[in-house]
Amino acid sequence: MFVILILLMILMIAGAVVAIQSKDLLSAVICMGIVGFGLTLVFLILQAPDLAIVQIVVETLTLIILIAAILKTTMKESKVKKSAVVVYSGIATVILLIILAFILGDAFKGLPDFGCPDLRMSEYYIEQGLKKTGAANLVASVILDFRAYDTLGEATVLFTAVMGILAVLRRKGRKE
Amino acid sequence: MKGMTEIVKTISKLLAGLIFFYGIYIVLFGHLTPGGGFAGGVIISGAFILLIIANGIDEEKISRGKEKVGFLESSGIFLFWIISTVGLCMGTFFFLNFLGKGRPLNIFSAGTVPLCNIAIGIEVSAALCCIVIALILVKKGDKK
């Protein structure tokens, strides 16, 4: 299981690098699909079927939205002229990423080992979940009964995003 | 936007019903098996998006239908808010689980959890249909 997990993550990193580098926008979007579907397989290996179902359908819809936007507009990225600004920004980005990689590597030493989590909060949810709510799916009992405020906030965010999209893409409303 | 060929239109009519009922199954059994309101809502919207893309766009019809979809989305989140405020009206706290708990692993169990799943399923499916309709109705190359 460990080896398959590492191979999937290396595939996702390779797909991400190709998605960012490619000049054609359609290939970039399809390579982003590799990252998304690889994440679904990772969720299945990590014993999270709820997340795998949501991730696969949301990834399909993200691809549909991006491809609909690309087909309406342009499909190619414009060329980059080599100038001093481009070289300096490239060097600054690489230095920043190396510093961040060291900081993150140091921060991960404080986490418990992979496979032995610190289950202080979740012991209550696992033991009392079925008795207090009656739902067999523990994740559903957490998001809809123990932490229902977060679900209310999430539904509000989705609603607000749809209102924002309808306001931005409006056709009428101004005198033409 | 033009529709696709005859084969695609026929197969999409057969598949859309199947996908719609699969989405309803995942929403209803959200408290027993993996899934729930969000995954089921996205699957239900997928059935309608398949029909839109396969059969082409009729601009006036879709503009009239957009208001009905917006009403459905607002009513979904309003239903979720009503379910959560009933506890407040009964004198105790917000989000009280006021229905009975039932036998475990039965479909009529877990209090308000299936009702909340249904409300969220309606809201998410209508929201995503609205997003895709808005993105498709944008005309190509229209400079102001």
Added chain:
Amino acid sequence: MIYFLCSLLFLVGLSGILLKRNLIKIVISLTIMEYSLFMFLALVGYKQNALAPIVKSVTEEVNYVDPLPQALVLTAIVIGLATTALLVALAVRIYEKYGTFDIRKIRRLKG
């Protein structure tokens, strides 16, 4: 080691946001950064030789994976979809006004 690969995906997405000039590439890099975060949260909650958090029977003692990070990631996935859709709608509108996706050419304020 696994956490380090996860942060490598995060850094690849971050480099995409800093170096690229096309708006759609920036949206793609942001989505890749979000995926790395979901993976990190799911990795934190994994328990060795444990099962998915769905109760099978009331009487036996079974080991379950942590359900709390999974609930957080479930919320985050749907919010990521809403954010991506709004960004794409803004990008399409910008293309209609300026004719290009290049962020260095979108500087004039059109009244």
